[in-house]
Amino acid sequence: MVDLIKYFLTNRELAVKNIEDSNNVDLRICINSKTGEILDKRTAYYKNMFIEITENRATLKGSIHKYFNVIEDYGEQNFNDFSYCDFKYAINNLQNTFHINDEETHITNLEFGLNIDIDINPQKLIDNYILMYDFKPPNRNEKFYGKGDYLEFKTTDYSLKIYNKSKQNSLKNRNILRVELKITGARYLKKHFSIYSLNDLDKNRFKRLFEKLLEHFDKLLIVDALSIKNLNRIDEMILFQNGISSSYWKELKNAESYKFRSRCKEDFHKVLKKHNLLKTKTMLKVQLKFKYKELMNCDCAIFKNVA
Known part of the structure; x- marks a missing residue:
């Protein structure tokens, strides 16, 4: 579901005052190391969320999934299930901490993805059988010094990311694959989902985000083998x-x-x-649909602004 999110606060003055008045945040000034000049920029972390205040903007950025796990004492990680209701709870908690209205935000980046447990080792799948997106190779194919297997197919406004979530988190008894749509352009959010503020992240938008994730997933070339046995033609x-x-x-x-x-x-x-070489891709798509349905099947009407 939604993980990393970046948004700025449209009422900068009020937002800055609320952040400054909070006992939970220690804002730090930035100084030019060469001249000693105090820059018009302040930064801080609240839990795992990064706060940046400049002359024109106040911005929050971070993994809302990890934020939920931190405030619920599950550890700073994002490999467990994170439902729509968990997301709403975490966002409301973060916004209430700084007395910020959801409508007074403007989202510029977000990541929407799902963690699925699969039978095959994700490393084997990524290294050998996920070959292309729209018949193009990945822009990034990394190992993270042995801590993960990662593919990214990057365009101007978004990327499709596939990586080995279990290896990233050193989970030896699970095979977790993450499939994620990383949106880096506000115009893409507006054009395809009508997402402007946090208030827009309702169930309907989650559905549209998931449908777009599947649309991009369908463009992946995932084969079951790199050769065909007993092929006479x-x-x-x-x-x-x-x-x-x-x-x-x-x-x-x-x-x-x-x-x-x-x-x-x-x-x-x-x-x-x-030659039945699409069984793995079909299986992955079925599991993505099942996981999405499972995470959306919750009752979070007790939270404000929930649709």
């Missing part, structure tokens, strides 16, 4: 071997017409379906 074998290579699609894009590329993609998907 040479044309299918060549098409499959070409199709699992991102360089093939890049060269095709540069050299051939759109109509021809579309036909090649259709033929490639027919080969995958014919």
